[in-house]
Amino acid sequence: xxxxxxxxxxxxxxxxxxxxxxxxxxxxxxxxxxxxxxxxxxxxxxxxxxxxxxxxxxxxxxxxxxxxxxxxxxxxxxxxxxxxxxxxxxxxxxxxxxxxxxxxxxxxxxxxxxxxxxxxxxxxxxxxxxxxxxxxxxxxxxxxxxxxxxxxxxxxxxxxxxxxxx
Amino acid sequence: xxxxxxxxxxxxxxxxxxxxxxxxxxxxxxxxxxxxxxxxxxxxxxxxxxxxxxxxxxxxxxxxxxxxxxxxxxxxxxxxxxxxxxxxxxxxxxxxxxxxxxxxxxxxxxxxxxxxxxxxxxxxxxxxxxxxxxxxxxxxxxxxxxxxxxxxxxxxxxxxxxxxxxxxxxxxxxxxxxxxxxxxxxxxxxxxxxxxxxxxxxxxxxxxxxxxxxxxx
Numbered sequence: 001x002x003x004x005x006x007x008x009x010x011x012x013x014x015x016x017x018x019x020x021x022x023x024x025x026x027x028x029x030x031x032x033x034x035x036x037x038x039x040x041x042x043x044x045x046x047x048x049x050x051x052x053x054x055x056x057x058x059x060x061x062x063x064x065x066x067x068x069x070x071x072x073x074x075x076x077x078x079x080x081x082x083x084x085x086x087x088x089x090x091x092x093x094x095x096x097x098x099x100x101x102x103x104x105x106x107x108x109x110x111x112x113x114x115x116x117x118x119x120x121x122x123x124x125x126x127x128x129x130x131x132x133x134x135x136x137x138x139x140x141x142x143x144x145x146x147x148x149x150x151x152x153x154x155x156x157x158x159x160x161x162x163x164x165x166x
Numbered sequence: 167x168x169x170x171x172x173x174x175x176x177x178x179x180x181x182x183x184x185x186x187x188x189x190x191x192x193x194x195x196x197x198x199x200x201x202x203x204x205x206x207x208x209x210x211x212x213x214x215x216x217x218x219x220x221x222x223x224x225x226x227x228x229x230x231x232x233x234x235x236x237x238x239x240x241x242x243x244x245x246x247x248x249x250x251x252x253x254x255x256x257x258x259x260x261x262x263x264x265x266x267x268x269x270x271x272x273x274x275x276x277x278x279x280x281x282x283x284x285x286x287x288x289x290x291x292x293x294x295x296x297x298x299x300x301x302x303x304x305x306x307x308x309x310x311x312x313x314x315x316x317x318x319x320x321x322x323x324x325x326x327x328x329x330x331x332x333x334x335x336x337x338x339x340x341x342x343x344x345x346x347x348x349x350x351x352x353x354x355x356x357x358x359x360x361x362x363x364x365x366x367x368x369x370x371x372x373x374x375x376x377x378x379x380x381x382x383x
Contacts, residue, residue: 017197125216
């Protein structure tokens with residue numbers, strides 16, 4: 001029996017997966033890398049081409065298919081960049097000023113919200129996320145149980161979510 | 167609502183604590199799980215805000231930790247015998263003599279840094295904080311002393327050649343995972359930071375600090 005590729009709405013795929021691909025690329029290359037957006041665009045273009053050519057046969061999920069393409073493209077980009085850097089000086093980064101301004105504003109609002117938290121929540125955020133202690137180490141330092149550390153972290157995030165929305 | 171089994175790995179992934187297979191498994195998962203991805207985006211914003219502004223956000227906590235050290239210091243001093251006090255007094259007098267008597271004779275002009283054969287900067291010094299000595303594992307962050315607002319820093323990491331370079335306005339920067347993977351144990355690295363004013367003028371440059379990542383096991 002002939003195996004037919006699954007029906008894919010490419011517009012929906014692009015809208016849904018562009019942020020996911022962007023996150024993975026930024027995480028792998030660093031958000032300061034000037035050409036991360038080019039890599040994202042190349043991944044999306046490859047996905048569209050491969051789906052149109054029928055290379056996605058539905059043997060895995062579309063998410064896994066896109067993840068594989070993204071990982072390979074990142075490795076290729078790093079290899080190419082390493083070769084280029086041997087001979088040519090690196091170009092100056094050109095960040096998008098609008099994107100940068102929005103990100104800074106969001107970070108400022110979030111930082112103000114963190115400032116307003118009660119000391120018991122601030123100290124777990126400090127020890128766990130800033131100083132990167134383990135849950136058990138945080139628990140030892142504060143004289144509470146690791147379970148209580150998790151509860152405080154979760155509750156602090158719940159409060160922040162509420163404060164940032166209002 | 168049923169909690170996804172991968173939710174507990176979000177923090178470890180963002181803080182680069184997931185290794186090899188576990189990391190790839192988690193990445194493949196968030197490409198397939200919109201709920202985990204949404205939570206991860208939110209957590210990433212929180213963690214990067216904390217990492218970038220932690221020194222300011224937690225200055226009260228740092229101060230209270232310092233206050234806790236004072237009684238220990240006082241306790242140590244109170245246990246000194248008169249003879250030890252006399253030794254401390256002589257040492258302090260010698261130190262004062264060196265600081266106010268000898269050092270001013272050697273005071274030169276403002277610091278001067280030579281970047282290359284053609285570049286020379288006079289002005290502020292830029293102090294690197296971490297890593298400045300050999301480290302056991304590949305560092306997650308590079309940190310240096312801030313020169314204030316509106317300053318842009320360019321960090322460069324070298325082994326035998328330029329390995330990674332990035333620009334930031336914060337005094338701390340996370341090393342991308344791909345760069346960390348290229349920092350193999352046993353190798354020596356050097357890093358340097360250059361500071362630029364809002365107008366793009368080079369205003370300070372750090373010394374080039376070398377460190378080694380602990381040998382492979």
